[in-house]
Each structure stands twice: as structure tokens, then as C-alpha cells.
Amino acid sequence: MTEPAYVAVDWGTSSFRLWLIDRTGKVLAERRSDEGMLAAAQTGFPAVLQAHLAAVEAPIHLPVLVCGMAGAKTGWVEAGYVDTPAPLSSILKQAARVPGEAREIRILPGIAQRDTKAPDVMRGEETQLLGALGLDAVGEALVCMPGTHSKWVRVKGGIVERFSTFMTGELFSVISRESILSLAVAGAEEAEDVASFKAAVKAAYAAPAFAANLLFGARSRQLLFGGTPAAARETLSGTLIGVELAAGLSGTVPQAGIELIASGRLAMLYRLAFEALSVAVTPNDAEEAVRRGLSIAAAAIWTK
Amino acid sequence: MTEPAYVAVDWGTSSFRLWLIDRTGKVLAERRSDEGMLAAAQTGFPAVLQAHLAAVEAPIHLPVLVCGMAGAKTGWVEAGYVDTPAPLSSILKQAARVPGEAREIRILPGIAQRDTKAPDVMRGEETQLLGALGLDAVGEALVCMPGTHSKWVRVKGGIVERFSTFMTGELFSVISRESILSLAVAGAEEAEDVASFKAAVKAAYAAPAFAANLLFGARSRQLLFGGTPAAARETLSGTLIGVELAAGLSGTVPQAGIELIASGRLAMLYRLAFEALSVAVTPNDAEEAVRRGLSIAAAAIWTK
Numbered sequence: 001m002t003e004p005a006y007v008a009v010d011w012g013t014s015s016f017r018l019w020l021i022d023r024t025g026k027v028l029a030e031r032r033s034d035e036g037m038l039a040a041a042q043t044g045f046p047a048v049l050q051a052h053l054a055a056v057e058a059p060i061h062l063p064v065l066v067c068g069m070a071g072a073k074t075g076w077v078e079a080g081y082v083d084t085p086a087p088l089s090s091i092l093k094q095a096a097r098v099p100g101e102a103r104e105i106r107i108l109p110g111i112a113q114r115d116t117k118a119p120d121v122m123r124g125e126e127t128q129l130l131g132a133l134g135l136d137a138v139g140e141a142l143v144c145m146p147g148t149h150s151k152w153v154r155v156k157g158g159i160v161e162r163f164s165t166f167m168t169g170e171l172f173s174v175i176s177r178e179s180i181l182s183l184a185v186a187g188a189e190e191a192e193d194v195a196s197f198k199a200a201v202k203a204a205y206a207a208p209a210f211a212a213n214l215l216f217g218a219r220s221r222q223l224l225f226g227g228t229p230a231a232a233r234e235t236l237s238g239t240l241i242g243v244e245l246a247a248g249l250s251g252t253v254p255q256a257g258i259e260l261i262a263s264g265r266l267a268m269l270y271r272l273a274f275e276a277l278s279v280a281v282t283p284n285d286a287e288e289a290v291r292r293g294l295s296i297a298a299a300a301i302w303t304k
Numbered sequence: 305m306t307e308p309a310y311v312a313v314d315w316g317t318s319s320f321r322l323w324l325i326d327r328t329g330k331v332l333a334e335r336r337s338d339e340g341m342l343a344a345a346q347t348g349f350p351a352v353l354q355a356h357l358a359a360v361e362a363p364i365h366l367p368v369l370v371c372g373m374a375g376a377k378t379g380w381v382e383a384g385y386v387d388t389p390a391p392l393s394s395i396l397k398q399a400a401r402v403p404g405e406a407r408e409i410r411i412l413p414g415i416a417q418r419d420t421k422a423p424d425v426m427r428g429e430e431t432q433l434l435g436a437l438g439l440d441a442v443g444e445a446l447v448c449m450p451g452t453h454s455k456w457v458r459v460k461g462g463i464v465e466r467f468s469t470f471m472t473g474e475l476f477s478v479i480s481r482e483s484i485l486s487l488a489v490a491g492a493e494e495a496e497d498v499a500s501f502k503a504a505v506k507a508a509y510a511a512p513a514f515a516a517n518l519l520f521g522a523r524s525r526q527l528l529f530g531g532t533p534a535a536a537r538e539t540l541s542g543t544l545i546g547v548e549l550a551a552g553l554s555g556t557v558p559q560a561g562i563e564l565i566a567s568g569r570l571a572m573l574y575r576l577a578f579e580a581l582s583v584a585v586t587p588n589d590a591e592e593a594v595r596r597g598l599s600i601a602a603a604a605i606w607t608k
Contacts (some may be wrong), residue, residue: 119527208512212547213470224416247511
């Protein structure tokens, strides 16, 4: 086994992932848990991190690089924001040092768009962008990062120029759990109905103003024509994603298409959605992107 | 005191209202409670109604006309639907008789739009339409009925031609209570910020696809510029209403403008929203409309 060079940590709102990495970027050990920011704020960030470092037998002076909500005001140590237009290289330069720790621990900042007409923030996604595009990114990219709070980001010559957050994933969650549609989708948690999904994406993309009507239609259709819970669930999901795509694709789309950074079921759904609209997509795995982003930053900070 | 001619009941999902009415349409007595369909399905519809009838000393053979969710499949007696295109006069002709009751009790049907592309249902609003427009309605009307599930209805020569339901009110409720925006709006329950509301209406009306982004902006703005909870709440409310208006106003708007049927705070918010978009509105009180609609139907059924 090669020597570990640093530890990379993706510390989100509700998840914790840690990798022990050598100087070539190879993963030597890995940890995952649900001790995200919310849980760690209760039990203590140093204790959570220390337990995982001990589990992978990280040497005592090995440096640790963290990204994500651990750097929020309500997190461990506030890591602030880099303002747009933000060179991806500026992120690692503004990493915040955690005080009072024997080993060097740094938390990467987020990115803020201080535009009173379109204020926006990201924290964690900047590291995925760095991983997917690299420090020496050239050309223009339109990046779609689906999630609880999806981000659409315009990057030009390695500089994050503008971005927009859409509450798509969170809307899906609260509407499917808490609204009248919870009755329509009951029992369909894992089901898939690709035809209903694509039809909903197209309908919402074509008439985004009708979103709240298309959503209610999932229930009316069941009442009048007896649709399945799976169809209702995919209509809900496709409607919300279709509206997001109508906004995200409303500006210039680069010839190469969209850089999609996503994992698992979300990656599958968004690929289907772009396919329904005949928009070209380059898929990037989100977890790989964040690990690469942390590696690029750690290498630049500690091993160059 | 004149003789009562009939009893009118608006029996919604979560509210119950009863009026004792004479043959001229005058209200002799009134009852209100939160024993809506959901509560009455537990305690029993006949018992709830009987208690209120006793409280207003309704004579034993006085007929009762009911509208609303009491006529749903999950209500008291299913009153079915009249299909679009639906003459307002057809509603009272298809009132369902409640069996096994000494007095005559009828429940008005809802209206169904059995269009596989735009399936929709209403139950209760048809009675408000009848009350606001009358049995002998002429000309064309575009009616906006805000609520948990807002309805936009096209009526031509007394016939309900098409309608669309928007989950606007319910979205406001679940987003303000259950999403990350609950933090942004905390403590602003009764506050009003007309400037933020109107700005949000205009922004969402102009770019409805950005709804989920404009919503998140309420939080980002607070993080970056320190806005008040009242401003965030009105941004949430204005965004959702602005998107609804973008859809509702997307077809031909009659020269007379919009017939708005609403009460209380919702009436005020929608009037402000239409004002922000310079669209003319004729206000109708929703409670008065439903009582008038029940009176028109009861008079046609029993006193002609």
C-alpha cells in the first residue's frame, strides 16, 4: 500500500464521506455515514471526523480537506464564499483553516452571486465543478447539477460566471409527502413509468407557467381515468424537472450540450429528461466529481 | 321573522357553513364550524348536520341543499359530476338525493373535464360560479377562484366550457411549512410587504419557468443581503401567484377583465397581483357567491 498524502471529506447537510488518498489521487480507504452537518452540529464536528480518521488509521499529521455544508455559518468553521465571477482556482486559495487542531484541516469556501436581482449561493457544488472541469478548464460549459437544490452553472475559461439554484428536488419531496398528491403517488416509491415521465417533462417544458396545473392533473387523471400511482409519481417528477429544464435551457446552450453532474436515480431521470427534449448531454458522476475536486485542491495546496 | 324556505350548506374539506334562508333569499340564521368532510367522515354526516339544524330550529320537513366535498366519493353521498361543456343550470338538475332521511336533502354535483390531455375536477366552485354569474349569465367570462386549489374557468353564455386547477395555495402551505424556506419566513405569519409581493408577482409572471429559482432566491437574498422574514414570505406568495397568473392570463382575456371570486386575505393578495400586472378585475365575495348559488339552486328546485 502506498503512503496516504491527504484526507478528502465531502461533508453535506445530511451525509458524510471521507477518502484516504495517496499523492497520485488513488483512494486507499473510504468511509460513509449519515453524520452530515445537522447530526454533527449536535455531536461535535471534531469528534465525528476523529472517529473516521481513526477508522482508516490516518497518520496524525496527515492534512484534511473538507468541502460542503461543514463550512456554512451553521456548520463547523465558516468558510465564506468566493464571489462570482469566480475562477475555479480561487476556491482552493481561500480554504479556511480550522483553528485549534493538531493536524492541518481546511474547509473550501462556497460561491456567492451577490446580484440583488438574482442572489444565489452554492456550497459543495463548486468542488464538483472543479472535479468535473479541472483547474485548466477552457471553453464554455453549461453545467446542470440536479439535487435537492439543483444548480445550473455557466463556466467560461475556468471562471464560474453565473448560476441559478432551483428547489426542484425539495419541491418533489414536500409535494409527494405533504400535499394532496401524496394520495395519488402512494405505494409507488420505487416504480418507474418512463412514458409518463417523458410526457410530463415535455408538457412542463412547453408550458412552464402551467406547472401547478400539470401537478394537479396527476390527481384529476387518477380520479377520472384511473391512472396508477407510478404514473402519478413520474408525472410529478417529470413536471418539476421539465420546468427546471425550461429555465436552464432558456439561454444559449453550448454546441457540446450540457455537462450533467449527477449520480444514481437522479442521473438516470435527468438523462431521460434531456433525451425527451433531444438535448445532448455529457454525463459526469457526482461522487467522482467531488472526490476529484477535493484531490485537485489538496494536491495544489499540499503536494505541489 | 319570516318563514324559512330551505337550508343551504357549504360543506368543504375542512369547513362547514349553514344558512337558514327564507323564500326571498334572506338569511334568517347562520352556523359555522370546522366539521368539514374530513371531520364529519369520522363523526358521521347526519349527526353533524342534525346538530346544526337543531341549533337554528329548522322545521322538521324543511329541505336542505348541500354543495362541496360532502358530495365526493369520500364524502356523505357521492353526487357525481356534470361534464364540460356544463350549463350552470344543469348542476341543480343533477342534485343527488340523500337516501333514508325524513327531510329532503340534496347534494349538488361537481363539474368534470374528461379531457385526457387536461383532466380536471371541481366540487363546490360550480356553486360559487352559479352565485356570481347567475342562471341567466350571458357573454363570456374568465373567472379566477383563488384557494388551496385555485380554479380558472371560462364561462360562455352560462356554460362552463373549460377550467384549470392550480395547486397554488397548497404549494404555498407545504413550501412555507416544510421546505428550507420555512427558515426564511419564520415569524412572518401576519406580516405584509406589498413591494416584495408585487415585485415577485411581476418576476414570476415574466419568467414562470424560473419559479423554483425565484423561490430559492427568497432564501439566498436573506443570506447575502439580510432581507426580512416578511419579505421572504411575500416573495414566496407573489412568486406562486405570479406563475398562476401567467398561465391563467395566457389565453384571451375578455374586455371586461377577470371575474375574481375570493374572500379575505386571498382576495386582497389577488387584487394586488392583478393590479401589479395592470389587469382589470371585478371582485366577488366567495362566501356570498356560494350562498347565492345555493339559494338560486334551492329556489329553482323547491320554490318555483
